[in-house]
Amino acid sequence: MLVAILVAMVAALVAAVGALTVRLAIRTAVAADLSQIGAMKAVGLPVTWIRRAYLTKYLLLAVLGAALGAGLAPVLQGPLTRGALLEIGSPTSNAATVVAWIGAAVVVAAGSVAFCWWLLRPVSRIPALAAMRATTATRRPWLWRWRLSRSRLPATTWLGLRSASTPGQIGLVLVFALLALMCFLPAQVATTMRAPGFVTYLGIGRSDALIETRDAGTARTLDSRLASDPAIARRAAFTQIRGQVKTPDGWEQVPVDLGDHAAFPLQYADGGAPTSRDEVAVSYRVASEREVGVGDQVMFRDALGERPLRVSGVYQDITNGGRTAKGVWQVPDEQVVGWTHAILLAPNVDRAATVARWHEQFPGAVILGVDDVSRQTMGSVLDNLDLLVRAAIVLAGVVTLGLTALFLHLVLATGAGEWAVLRGIGVSDGRLRRTFNVRYLALLACGLLAGAIIAALTGRFLVAPAAGAFLGAPGLQLQGMPWLAALSLPLVLASAVVTGSALGSTHLQHLSVRSVTEE
Structure with missing residues (x-):
């Protein structure tokens, strides 16, 4: 567009x-x-x-x-x-x-x-x-x-x-x-x-590296090995699912990132990150098209069923036509379409050498530096x-x-x-x-x-x-x-x-x- x-x-x-x-x-x-x-x-x-x-x-x-x-x-x-x-x-x-x-x-x-x-x-x-x-x-x-x-x-x-x-x-x-x-x-x-x-306009918090995979086995391996990696100062795991938001004409599908969004916060235009299972943060376009703001409720549907969620924050995101959402609830692995680890490296760590080592350890994953996210996405x-x-x-x-x-x-x-x-x-x-x-x-x-x-x-x-x-x-x-x-x-x-x-x-x-x- x-x-x-x-x-x-x-x-x-x-x-x-x-x-x-x-x-x-x-x-x-x-x-x-x-x-x-x-x-x-x-x-x-x-x-x-x-x-x-x-x-x-x-x-x-x-x-x-x-x-x-x-x-x-x-x-x-x-x-x-x-x-x-x-x-x-x-x-x-x-x-x-x-x-x-x-x-x-x-x-x-x-x-x-x-x-x-x-x-x-x-x-x-x-x-x-x-x-x-x-x-x-x-x-x-x-x-x-x-x-x-x-x-x-x-x-x-x-x-x-x-x-x-x-x-x-x-x-x-x-x-x-x-x-x-x-x-x-x-x-x-x-x-x-x-x-x-520019990553702030992609619905992504600022980090040093992102590791992505669509395989559940690779995701479990990442969880176990990254938890004890000395090069990592802070890490947050996210899962991607397909959810639906109620519209006057029916239901519209939006991708949803689930995880601890306070670890790598976005730049919110209003409000902040969701902190409970009954809250959701929505992109600016979702909020403007449904005329909702912080504190309002939206009807949401996913593998856990249909339920109302309170809007905790509104952020900017140009991916997926500007229609995305963030939450903190969990769903079964069968409903997950992708896993992502956001990583902040420890001080004095050689970023290039660390990323090269991860490429060897996790051949089934996609590893992106913060400078590569925009190029990969756009x-x-x-x-x-x-x-x-x-x-x-x-x-x-x-x-x-x-x-x-x-x-x-x-x-x-x-x-x-x-x-x-x-x-x-x-x-x-x-x-x-x-x-x-x-x-x-x-x-x-x-x-x-x-x-x-x-x-x-x-x-x-x-x-x-x-x-x-x-x-x-x-x-x-x-x-x-x-x-x-x-x-x-x-x-x-x-x-x-x-x-x-x-x-x-x-x-x-x-x-x-x-x-x-x-x-």
């Missing part, structure tokens, strides 16, 4: 970035063809015909893009759904999947065409004379009072920073911020799930999150490269006279390209900073409530930004900006005062 929430958020961000990209592409095309649009309007060609000419091009692009996406869907389906299919099984029929692919392609293509038609409305408001002269109104930058004579920066750096402050650059900063959010948020979740403290989720982060970083790099090239093409199309004058007075193309690099790297830095702030706020005010509503962990606190994502994403995007700037400025060498004047 957590991966599904993140994938939905990333998909929404990709859609927003796509909409901004389409808007920029149309603005670039209109700016580049401004004189042709003016000529067509001057000879009396209806505006609807002009818009249809552009719309035909974008219709073909939308159909090709949707077809490409529908073709890639079967290729990517296997790697992206392999972990989920292992848990829920393969569908009996692929007809619904094929219909979903085709339907999504049709919706995306139709939505793109409608959005393009809406974006082409300003064509009707362009004056014919101004369009034929290929001139557009320029907006004063925010740093217009910052003079080169008052700055100690090189001229190229000053010009790049000053041009980056024009109001029209906000859209690009917004895109960079959304791309950063798209990468940072899944990376934060993955880092949180790898942290040692292994497939972590793998999917890592794949999502890598895909998001690659997608962000590709989008950044294309957007930088498009934006620079728009800048050169609308400000051709300014750049031609600079070339005419002797400014080299290399210096102008450095100006472009400074401009877009400054915008990228602002976007990354804004994205990091938005990711922190989103994790606090959106991910945590979603975790409480869908997973049963309302107190989930995301860890800080992982250093790998914090370093790799800026490097990838900065490289994409420099490459996109080089590609977008290839037309620069053809600009001259004479050519601009003739046009």
